[in-house]
Amino acid sequence: MAVSLAGTENAEDRNLEAEMTALGRRARAAAARLADAPTDAKNEALRAAAAALRADAELILAANRRDLATATGRTMTPAMIDRLTLDPRRIEAMAVGLEEVAALPDPVGLIDSVVSRPNGLQIEKVRVPLGVIGIIYESRPNVTADAAALCLKAGNAAILRGGSESAQSSAAILAALARGLEAAGLPADAVQRVPSQDRAAVGLMLRLDQYIDVIIPRGGKSLIERVAAEARIPVLKHLDGICHVYVDKAADLAKARAIVLNAKLRRTGVCGAAETLLVDRPVAASHLVPILADLIAAGCEIRGDAATQALDDRVKPATEEDWSTEYLAPILSVRIVDGVDAAIAHIAAYGSQHTDSIVTEDAAAAERFLARVDSAIVIHNASTQFADGGEFGMGAEIGISTGRLHARGPVGVAELTSYKYRVRGTGQIRP
Amino acid sequence: MAVSLAGTENAEDRNLEAEMTALGRRARAAAARLADAPTDAKNEALRAAAAALRADAELILAANRRDLATATGRTMTPAMIDRLTLDPRRIEAMAVGLEEVAALPDPVGLIDSVVSRPNGLQIEKVRVPLGVIGIIYESRPNVTADAAALCLKAGNAAILRGGSESAQSSAAILAALARGLEAAGLPADAVQRVPSQDRAAVGLMLRLDQYIDVIIPRGGKSLIERVAAEARIPVLKHLDGICHVYVDKAADLAKARAIVLNAKLRRTGVCGAAETLLVDRPVAASHLVPILADLIAAGCEIRGDAATQALDDRVKPATEEDWSTEYLAPILSVRIVDGVDAAIAHIAAYGSQHTDSIVTEDAAAAERFLARVDSAIVIHNASTQFADGGEFGMGAEIGISTGRLHARGPVGVAELTSYKYRVRGTGQIRP
16 A cells, blocks of 8 residues: 555654553553552542532533434444433443442452461462553443443553544543542543544554553454454453353253243343253253244244254244354344253354353253353353353453453453562571 | 565465464364363373383483484573483483472362352352463473473363474473373373474464463563564463562661572572662661672672672673663672662562562561562562472462463462353343
């Protein structure tokens, strides 16, 4: 590609790079102050930020209307518009979210273990903040408040890069958060936005390894893939949730019907929603037939293998692609399998190591499934929609990690910390 | 660069890529079997591998002599030749190392926490293997056995890429390990070597994200930087150890002398060796003068700031670069500072977040240092050379992580695991 205005572009590139470096440096300085901040100061900042969000509600809604006005000129789906839209109820929910994070226990300073060595050294493993967290997200402006609150509670500075479509809303929300931080005597730089909407800013952010300790991408596959390809910084992956429910031959029918309906349809747009139903062949007639009837009556489209299609003529044929598709919609792929091992093999081949559930009264089959399905969350006799930090008792979460390093499953405030070893001696030297 | 034999090279590239993919696929299959392997089988494999190493000692030494014969034709330092050289004592040490790992507790299956939720769900957080671990290392052939043993104990498959200079030795060691695995009924593919010495093989390995879960690089800065730039797989960083000892004005002189001498000179080639000494100005005359005399008498070169040079005319001038240099040699940089906060600021500016120690009898100064120095290991009144998994009670380690995600400080078998959540219900659906 020829660059006609090379000089200008290079100057712009240099400006953007300088701006991102300055952002990183400020975040690092803020993180050093936050690492030492007392729990009370962090909680006060969160509560003051909640008050500021409520006080600024009209300003935030006006900014959101400007974002929406710009958005209507673009190709956005109704779901995207819905995610972008704020209203007084959603602002109040953000404020309550901040207060809930203030009420959580502070993970920083907790001691994981203490070891006394034969030479007299006392070794403590103590929780410390991760440092600076970069969060890259798409259209939901409320992520600005939710993610910043969790980072702050764990003593981390945050650099947020939201979608351009929510830029005005995010800036207005951030202004309220900054007032909360300042009211508590904490640095406003603890939460910063990448001001540039230039795509190159994300590339620079992914290379700021001197200033950012971890990147958390929240968004679609193309974002996640760009991050994986370009990041020089560790990434906490939040990939898709291709979640399965397996109905075993020893499944209780009433439980199976309730769990499948809930796992698929309670909310179809969450990552813990079931996308594939696997049913053990001996109970295809007894269990799958009423389950299909329930789902179809509730408005769910069914894409099944040949054996499933034979049970109900409203079932559409499933293609190979269906088994690895995250619909996030009222669509379910259904396959009849031969026993728990076949279900485990299907999940190993097509799943995304997120959340998978078995419905059975056979304890041995349940234990086999829980042991052999290699997913962040494995469930016996309950809905996959419990895949949520709140439901796990974490209070709030920044997402569900599908990676295996550092955090797996729900990422709450505890998962946003690291640790260090404090060693106390009396003059020991090593022989 | 023009490629004259493009056709041939492409075919070679394709072969290498196919070979690496096949290696990854075999590792993934082996990891699935190891994840379920009983503790006894893993331990039996380790003990059988130790026996095979002893039985193969002559073969391994012959292979090592071939490596050494090739090495003498290259530009290798005496230290590199020493690291490459095996002898009967080093082979016995490898065998004993395998037996020691067999004797460690199995981290897989340990339950970190159990939560009972108000809705009746029981949520267990249970340790599982990481999966497939890729280890890239330089000349020490014993890493082949040590790293493989730790990976195996934690239920992981390993893909090892050693330096070309140790290729024959590593292949001979690996053959013994494979016999141990097979004797215990475990897949020999649980430990594999990258057979190609082509530099491109490392590049392919760093992109095998479908088959490798984590990369552990062990080597010099150029290796670490290449890995950071190219890896699409999470990396457990093992950067340099620019470790500091700070002698506070309230330091006990005898402790300070013993700790500094040990921290610098016990072994100079380990990452926990001190590289910089910081001394509080009020005790420069009383403490630093005898410490300098001790070090110089023991053959250590001193590079000091102007104030240090004024104390002893054998002190050479330190340059700015010295403060961020990992000598791994009997050389120490020395700086006189004004109090604990100046020491903390120096460490923040020049340290590598590895291991730093304060010598003082002032409890408040010690606590300030332990809280504010942001390193994996912070020590009060003991030598930095305790930075070692064995000294921490972990039994053995694969290295010291200087990253903040997943594992920080010594990486032992527990740090080579991940976790998953096992949820047990009685038919719960989410409201």
